[in-house]
Amino acid sequence: MSDxxxxxxxxxxxxxVPSAEALATVLAPGARPARPSALGASLTxxxxxxxxxxxxxxxxxxxxxxxxxxxxxxxxxxxxxLAGSPREYLQFFLPGxxxxxxxxxxxxxxxxxxxxxEKGIFDRFRTLPxxxxxALVGMIFGDVLRYILAALVILGLGLVLGFRPAGGVVGVAAxxxxxxxxxFAFSWVWTFFGLILRSEKSVMGVSMMVLFPLTFLSxxxxxxxxxxxxxxxxVKVNPVTQLVAxxxxxxxxxxDPSATMWLLVWSxxxxxxxxxxxxxxxxxx
Amino acid sequence: MSRRTTGLAIEAEGLTRSFGDTRxxxxxxxxxxxxxxxxLLGPNGAGKTTAVRVLATLLRPDGGSARVFGHDVVTEADxxxxxxxxxxxxxxxxxxxxxxxxxVLLGRLLGLRKPAARERAAALLAAFGLTxxxxxxxxxxSGGMRRRIDIAASILNTPDLLFLDEPTTGLDPRxxxxxxxxxxxxxxxxxxxxxxxxxxxxxxxxxxxIAVVDHGRVIAEGTPGELKSSVxxxxxxxxxRDPAQRPEAERVLREALDVPVQLAADPAALTARVxxxxxxxxxxxxxxxxxxxLARAGIVVDNFSLGQPSLxxxxxxxxxxxxxxxxxxxxxxxxxx
Numbered sequence: 001m002s003d004x005x006x007x008x009x010x011x012x013x014x015x016x017v018p019s020a021e022a023l024a025t026v027l028a029p030g031a032r033p034a035r036p037s038a039l040g041a042s043l044t045x046x047x048x049x050x051x052x053x054x055x056x057x058x059x060x061x062x063x064x065x066x067x068x069x070x071x072x073x074x075x076x077x078x079x080x081x082l083a084g085s086p087r088e089y090l091q092f093f094l095p096g097x098x099x100x101x102x103x104x105x106x107x108x109x110x111x112x113x114x115x116x117x118e119k120g121i122f123d124r125f126r127t128l129p130x131x132x133x134x135a136l137v138g139m140i141f142g143d144v145l146r147y148i149l150a151a152l153v154i155l156g157l158g159l160v161l162g163f164r165p166a167g168g169v170v171g172v173a174a175x176x177x178x179x180x181x182x183x184f185a186f187s188w189v190w191t192f193f194g195l196i197l198r199s200e201k202s203v204m205g206v207s208m209m210v211l212f213p214l215t216f217l218s219x220x221x222x223x224x225x226x227x228x229x230x231x232x233x234x235v236k237v238n239p240v241t242q243l244v245a246x247x248x249x250x251x252x253x254x255x256d257p258s259a260t261m262w263l264l265v266w267s268x269x270x271x272x273x274x275x276x277x278x279x280x281x282x283x284x285x
Numbered sequence: 286m287s288r289r290t291t292g293l294a295i296e297a298e299g300l301t302r303s304f305g306d307t308r309x310x311x312x313x314x315x316x317x318x319x320x321x322x323x324x325l326l327g328p329n330g331a332g333k334t335t336a337v338r339v340l341a342t343l344l345r346p347d348g349g350s351a352r353v354f355g356h357d358v359v360t361e362a363d364x365x366x367x368x369x370x371x372x373x374x375x376x377x378x379x380x381x382x383x384x385x386x387x388x389v390l391l392g393r394l395l396g397l398r399k400p401a402a403r404e405r406a407a408a409l410l411a412a413f414g415l416t417x418x419x420x421x422x423x424x425x426x427s428g429g430m431r432r433r434i435d436i437a438a439s440i441l442n443t444p445d446l447l448f449l450d451e452p453t454t455g456l457d458p459r460x461x462x463x464x465x466x467x468x469x470x471x472x473x474x475x476x477x478x479x480x481x482x483x484x485x486x487x488x489x490x491x492x493x494x495i496a497v498v499d500h501g502r503v504i505a506e507g508t509p510g511e512l513k514s515s516v517x518x519x520x521x522x523x524x525x526r527d528p529a530q531r532p533e534a535e536r537v538l539r540e541a542l543d544v545p546v547q548l549a550a551d552p553a554a555l556t557a558r559v560x561x562x563x564x565x566x567x568x569x570x571x572x573x574x575x576x577x578x579l580a581r582a583g584i585v586v587d588n589f590s591l592g593q594p595s596l597x598x599x600x601x602x603x604x605x606x607x608x609x610x611x612x613x614x615x616x617x618x619x620x621x622x
Binding site (some may be wrong): 024041 | 338342367369373374375379380381382383386390393394396397398401408409414421440442463466468476598619
């Protein structure tokens with residue numbers, strides 16, 4: 001098999017003959033540069049994520065087409081029944097579906113990490129003398145850009161369909177900011193599963209099992225007051241509920257300090273617990 | 286030249302590591318002198334890759350200790366990482382990225398500023414004959430080009446110790462020679478190379494010393510010359526026209542050479558060692574004698590060859606068991622093609 005690839009990619013006139021002189025020029029040991037800072041290394045890994053998007057733009061499908069389908073589907077499915085009209089429902093529903101879509105997209109962090117490790121590239125990263133979490137932090141930096149893109153796609157579509165946030169530009173930006181903070185923190189759950197599970201498929205399976213209840217059993221689609229008591233209890237402690245409440249508040253022009261505080265507490269908790277677990281696994285593979 | 290190192294690059298004592306019930310390392314001892322190529326020779330599953338992963342700080346040993354340039358691989362992993370580099374068996378560059386992007390990425394991670402990283406990447410690509418392919422994604426490279434970009438990535442910061450895990454497995458002979466030339470150049474500039482291989486001739490070509498590894502242990506260690514003389518410097522392989530004559534041929538060989546003769550799985554084939562230490566004739570003279578004795582006995586030989594002992598024969602001699610079961614060996618040959 002390698003013979004055929006050789007003949008097609010390495011054309012006969014350019015057969016490589018290693019030359020001792022040419023190799024000598026790159027082998028002379030120079031002074032070693034100082035190692036990059038933690039942030040510098042993370043940003044460099046983030047640049048890698050950008051390059052991957054440049055070379056494989058299809059991977060943006062799930063942050064563009066998927067959110068559009070979610071918004072259209074639920075707005076017109078539930079709008080008339082729940083709020084009298086789709087347009088009316090959208091004022092309540094848009095922040096919620098934005099959260100649902102972006103939180104669901106976070107699972108690709110785990111899937112991507114699992115694939116990278118299968119391929120072996122992380123062996124090289126793990127032998128580099130850089131700040132240990134930087135490869136993972138950089139990877140999530142890249143994913144954060146995908147989250148922002150998904151949020152903007154949803155916002156754009158919402159505005160076209162008649163979403164009119166009372167909070168104005170500042171409120172909307174603050175809402176998206178909170179969403180990004182939470183998604184960054186929540187991604188660490190998936191880096192952990194990406195490291196401990198064997199295959200891409202099992203990462204997907206676990207993600208779905210966690211994400212469906214987390215996003216649907218919340219205040220995204222309807223007000224929790226209509227639900228049975230035991231369900232309300234779960235919905236109330238669900239971090240997605242806090243996140244949606246905080247973003248609805250920000251975009252609606254009436255900030256919700258209690259929900260915002262809880263959302264930040266949850267975010268810190270995710271980074272602390274799952275960031276630590278992730279790094280523990282990452283160092284001990 | 287200021288970083289050229291003397292003494293021992295690697296010192297490992299009693300390294301053990303298990304994966305579930307499988308004991309991958311059963312107490313490996315290694316002493317690798319700095320500035321040399323050291324070969325870990327053994328079949329698939331012998332523990333070579335696990336040993337390399339422990340020494341490169343990717344895996345923690347269960348027991349024993351290892352130091353790289355005096356730094357413990359567990360407690361001083363960061364110090365070790367700043368001096369070593371690994372080219373694994375699998376892709377250690379990003380297939381989705383181009384050759385240039387991969388090297389710039391690593392250059393930046395090693396602390397070079399962007400212009401310096403670009404310059405270094407271009408120089409390395411030129412030296413490795415990859416300038417033309419520099420803007421192509423690595424997944425579109427041929428096997429030989431892949432190996433070269435892997436090694437280029439590994440010497441980006443001219444490491445003091447370079448691990449090469451089966452660098453030529455699966456390569457065609459031309460690409461294999463290119464890799465050998467590169468390894469020679471790397472070591473001539475003061476970098477120590479730890480190389481794992483399944484091929485005796487590769488270890489023979491490159492390594493100053495070889496450790497033969499089997500079932501997670503070093504079963505023999507020495508220079509290639511020492512190892513080969515312990516096995517005999519050569520082997521004659523014979524294939525007879527008439528399998529019925531094999532017992533007779535075996536007798537003739539034993540009388541001519543005074544060594545044990547091995548009967549191969551093929552009913553018409555047999556092999557024997559020649560050039561054993563202590564005999565007065567060299568390998569080719571002994572082979573000539575075998576041929577004339579056989580002709581005199583009226584045995585027709587269809588196929589005759591005189592070669593270096595294969596890894597299998599070294600193994601057989603050292604352990605009394607073949608390196609790999611025959612069916613697995615076929616798979617490896619298949620993979621090597």
